[in-house]
Amino acid sequence: xxxxxxxxxxxxxxxxxxxxxxxxxxxxxxxxxxxxxxxxxxxxxxxxxxxxxxxxxxxxxxxxxxxxxxxxxxxxxxxxxxxxxxxxxxxxxxxxxxxxxxxxxxxxxxxxxxxxxxxxxxxxxxxxxxxxxxxxxxxxxxxxxxxxxxxxxxxxxxxxxxxxxxxxxxxxxxxxxxxxxxxxxxxxxxxxxxxxxxxxxxxxxxxxxxxxxxxxxxxxxxxxxxxxxxxxxxxxxxxxxxxxxxxxxxxxxxxxxxxxxxxxxxxxxxxxxxxxxxxxxxxxxxxxxxxxxxxxxxxxxxxxxxxxxxxxxxxxxxxxxxxxxxxxxxxxxxxxxxxxxxxxxxxxxxxxxxxxxxxxxxxxxxxxxxxxxxxxxxxxxxxxxxxxxxxxxxxxxxxxxxxxxxxxxxxxxxxxxxxxxxxxxxxxx
Numbered sequence: 152x153x154x155x156x157x158x159x160x161x162x163x164x165x166x167x168x169x170x171x172x173x174x175x176x177x178x179x180x181x182x183x184x185x186x187x188x189x190x191x192x193x194x195x196x197x198x199x200x201x202x203x204x205x206x207x208x209x210x211x212x213x214x215x216x217x218x219x220x221x222x223x224x225x226x227x228x229x230x231x232x233x234x235x236x237x238x239x240x241x242x243x244x245x246x247x248x249x250x251x252x253x254x255x256x257x258x259x260x261x262x263x264x265x266x267x268x269x270x271x272x273x274x275x276x277x278x279x280x281x282x283x284x285x286x287x288x289x290x291x292x293x294x295x296x297x298x299x300x301x302x303x304x305x306x307x308x309x310x311x312x313x314x315x316x317x318x319x320x321x322x323x324x325x326x327x328x329x330x331x332x333x334x335x336x337x338x339x340x341x342x343x344x345x346x347x348x349x350x351x352x353x354x355x356x357x358x359x360x361x362x363x364x365x366x367x368x369x370x371x372x373x374x375x376x377x378x379x380x381x382x383x384x385x386x387x388x389x390x391x392x393x394x395x396x397x398x399x400x401x402x403x404x405x406x407x408x409x410x411x412x413x414x415x416x417x418x419x420x421x422x423x424x425x426x427x428x429x430x431x432x433x434x435x436x437x438x439x440x441x442x443x444x445x446x447x448x449x450x451x452x453x454x455x456x457x458x459x460x461x462x463x464x465x466x467x468x469x470x471x472x473x474x475x476x477x478x479x480x481x482x483x484x485x486x487x488x489x490x491x492x493x494x495x496x497x498x499x500x501x502x503x504x505x506x507x508x509x510x511x512x513x514x515x516x517x518x519x520x521x522x523x524x525x526x527x528x529x530x531x532x533x534x535x536x537x538x539x540x541x542x543x544x545x546x547x548x549x550x551x552x553x554x555x556x557x558x559x560x561x562x563x564x565x566x567x568x569x570x571x572x573x574x575x576x577x578x579x580x
Contacts, residue, residue: 167212202252262313268430288446404554470515
């Protein structure tokens, strides 16, 4: 165990070059390795790149695009000078903590990837292992973070938080009450660093371009996937084109010359949740299904091989997270700690039975949710999982030969369920 802890605490040097050039025909993209002068406790400074890769024994380097304007076909890609994560300077590390490793940076990056569609309101995204575990709009930034955190307090432990507004004192106080790895915002108001610095290992990072994130909506970048044989797949990055009700399509399908159409239309709040949920979906590993309500995630199912399974996992997670927050609100204890106290004979079993009964009665807070699927439902069984839990609306890609079955499922529900199509899927691998 001591060797493992030593691995995590050791700073690796890396053998990657300072510059990297990638050629696309006669066009060249030039990248420069990002390093930081990190001041140590004794006042000395070391020049360091990122801490390590996905694991402590993997060297890694962060490169920033510094030259080259790539154009392929009629698509112009992001230009130099637009660095967000790759542009983080040592002056932006308001508290270094353990300076960032690869996972910290990719969590921030995916948070920004989601947040660029949510910057019109106070919003917060909490990420763990490059997937959102809680995301929410709020009337204030503190409200947004509180909702996102309460959506999944369990997974948020040790997570990264990315926020759309400058961190204020109220938000900082909530952040400091939780164990987090990274807090990222466009700025930090007076008094916030004094509060956050109580968490000595917390990485506090300012990215002052967050207030201009909306400008990145239509930008594309080259997305590289390296293969085991040294080969590379290059693709255009994804763009979310579902930004308003005008981008949604009615759920209509024809089967054996009969037209099927959803009887019920979504409410204004359900439309808002569809747009919000699709933005979150944009940053979730596929196959995925989400449940969202009132601008906040309720259950997030990620990275499964079948759509029914991931819909069920998202339900299961919603029940677990709801039980945990009920327990915390009532007893100031996580659900797992209350279970342990009961097992030791320190608490009464009736306390947890009361919570379990409430979770079942409330169906994990799922009634009234909008169900978001990153691709079409090939059969109605995936949608039926959510309908049984009381969802009131569905957003999916549409395009299955058996879309009519899912429309029938919505119309047969009591009360009826609304459904809209995006006409595009949102896979992320």
